[in-house]
Amino acid sequence: MTPPPLTRNQAKHLRALRGRKYRHAQRQFLAEGETIVAEILAASPQEFRYVVCTPEYFARQSSEVHDQIRGAVFVCDTETFQRISSLDTPPAILAVLDMPAATPTNSTPLSSEQASLVTGLNLYLDGIRDPGNLGAILRVADWFGHSTLFLSDDCVDLYNPKAIQASMGAFLRLPTRTESLLALRAAHPQLSIVGTRIEGGNNALSCTWQRDTLLVIGSESHGIRESQQGALNDWLSIPRGPHRCGAESLNAAVASGICCAAYVARVRSD
Numbered sequence: 277m278t279p280p281p282l283t284r285n286q287a288k289h290l291r292a293l294r295g296r297k298y299r300h301a302q303r304q305f306l307a308e309g310e311t312i313v314a315e316i317l318a319a320s321p322q323e324f325r326y327v328v329c330t331p332e333y334f335a336r337q338s339s340e341v342h343d344q345i346r347g348a349v350f351v352c353d354t355e356t357f358q359r360i361s362s363l364d365t366p367p368a369i370l371a372v373l374d375m376p377a378a379t380p381t382n383s384t385p386l387s388s389e390q391a392s393l394v395t396g397l398n399l400y401l402d403g404i405r406d407p408g409n410l411g412a413i414l415r416v417a418d419w420f421g422h423s424t425l426f427l428s429d430d431c432v433d434l435y436n437p438k439a440i441q442a443s444m445g446a447f448l449r450l451p452t453r454t455e456s457l458l459a460l461r462a463a464h465p466q467l468s469i470v471g472t473r474i475e476g477g478n479n480a481l482s483c484t485w486q487r488d489t490l491l492v493i494g495s496e497s498h499g500i501r502e503s504q505q506g507a508l509n510d511w512l513s514i515p516r517g518p519h520r521c522g523a524e525s526l527n528a529a530v531a532s533g534i535c536c537a538a539y540v541a542r543v544r545s546d
Contacts, residue, residue: 282328282352290328290360290372296433300375305435307447308363308370315445316371317344323374330354333368362437375435394467394490397539400426400457402504403495404528407432411442412529413493418446420536425452426460426490428504460490461507470510471500472535474525477511485539493528 282290290306292298299305304325307316316324326348334342334351357366399417404410410432417425432439434452461469468486471477472493492508494500500508514526514534526534 278331279334279349279351282350282356286350287352287356287360290370293372294362294437296436299433299435303375305373305375305440306360306362306370306437307373307440308361308437309367309441310369312441312445313369313371315448316373317341319448321373321448323376324348325372325374326350327369327371328352328357328360329369330357363441394460394464395423395488396421397485397489397491397536397543398422398424398426399532399536400428400455400460400469400490400492401431401528402428402457402492402500403498404431404493406496406528407436407439408442409496409528410434410436411439411444411446413532414439414443414446414450416529416533416536418443418450420540422450422536425450426457427452427454428457429454457492457504457507468509469507470512471505471508472512472514472531473499475513477513480512480514480535481538483512483542485542487543489539491532491535491539493532496528 289302293302293304293306307313313327317327327345328350330353331351334349352360354366354368357368357370361367361370397420399413399422401410401413404413404427414425427434431454434447440447457469460467468489470489470491472480472491491512492500492504512535514531
């Protein structure tokens with residue numbers, strides 16, 4: 277049986293979800309693409325509302341998929357998808373989800389019961405502005421099994437469609453928390469908080485990592501802000517190769533991945 281068509285008002289609502297202010301007012305967001313939607317359906321999070329796909333896409337799916345989305349699917353044509361999607365190449369399916377309940381912010385200090393939030397290695401993002409970078413860093417943190425991804429309050433929106441797309445489903449598994457770095461320092465005075473910079477820090481590949489470390493990654497343009505640097509114990513840098521290198525810097529997601537891999541290699545070998 278063919279699903280009902282997406283209404284004009286629904287399409288208008290979904291298109292408006294591309295804007296941060298509207299997303300947060302409605303507490304909903306979009307996840308676009310076959311791989312991400314498959315992960316959502318497999319995980320069956322309580323935040324899932326419904327999927328939208330083209331009639332052709334629906335017709336190609338198995339009866340198992342039809343059963344998964346029965347009663348929670350609408351269809352629309354490719355032209356409507358192009359108007360809704362924020363991607364350069366619109367997919368044939370997307371999911372609509374509710375945002376999870378708001379996590380504590382820097383107005384709510386971390387309690388002793390939340391100490392597990394900073395166990396092992398975790399990342400803190402200071403002013404990350406590129407949604408693709410944010411999504412890729414979510415994948416990095418998910419890969420390395422971080423317990424929490426911390427964000428400054430001026431990072432790009434976690435629910436930006438391009439961040440969700442780049443995360444490839446990591447947003448389903450990794451808790452995030454908007455928090456002041458200075459508040460984290462005050463709540464956990466013994467925690468090793470290290471920042472990254474292009475040059476002048478300890479070699480991230482060979483230094484001694486503390487088991488419980490918060491790794492701070494600065495913005496793509498400005499690095500870690502001076503106002504945040506008082507929270508740091510030390511600095512790390514990723515060494516350049518032995519041959520002439522013309523690259524000015526690494527992007528935030530690549531630097532995060534290299535540092536996380538270095539941590540895992542060093543801590544497991546100790």
